[in-house]
Amino acid sequence: xxxxxxxxxxxxxxxxxxxxxxxxxxxxxxxxxxxxxxxxxxxxxxxxxxxxxxxxxxxxxxxxxxxxxxxxxxxxxxxxxxxxxxxxxxxxxxxxxxxxxxxxxxxxxxxxx
Numbered sequence: 001x002x003x004x005x006x007x008x009x010x011x012x013x014x015x016x017x018x019x020x021x022x023x024x025x026x027x028x029x030x031x032x033x034x035x036x037x038x039x040x041x042x043x044x045x046x047x048x049x050x051x052x053x054x055x056x057x058x059x060x061x062x063x064x065x066x067x068x069x070x071x072x073x074x075x076x077x078x079x080x081x082x083x084x085x086x087x088x089x090x091x092x093x094x095x096x097x098x099x100x101x102x103x104x105x106x107x108x109x110x111x112x113x
């Protein structure tokens with residue numbers, strides 16, 4: 001593409017970068033980070049064991065933090081029917097008689113005596 005390829009005011013991609021697409025720099029950083037981790041797996045295991053000896057809770061928290069870079073977080077999902085309505089709009093739960101309702105109570109032996 002030489003100078004003057006686009007007319008003044010025109011842009012090459014009017015919709016912009018597609019959602020989720022990564023720039024070249026981001027891809028290079030992720031690749032470098034992945035290589036760093038892969039080359040230090042044995043070291044990381046030793047470091048994690050050293051931390052766990054003093055503070056197992058801290059070691060577990062570290063594992064959880066690192067997992068965020070490997071395991072994608074799940075997005076919240078709305079449950080809807082085929083027509084788009086809320087699936088739970090007509091759901092009712094019944095847990096037995098109201099404990100404050102005197103008429104529906106089962107009386108114990110102490111109360112009957």
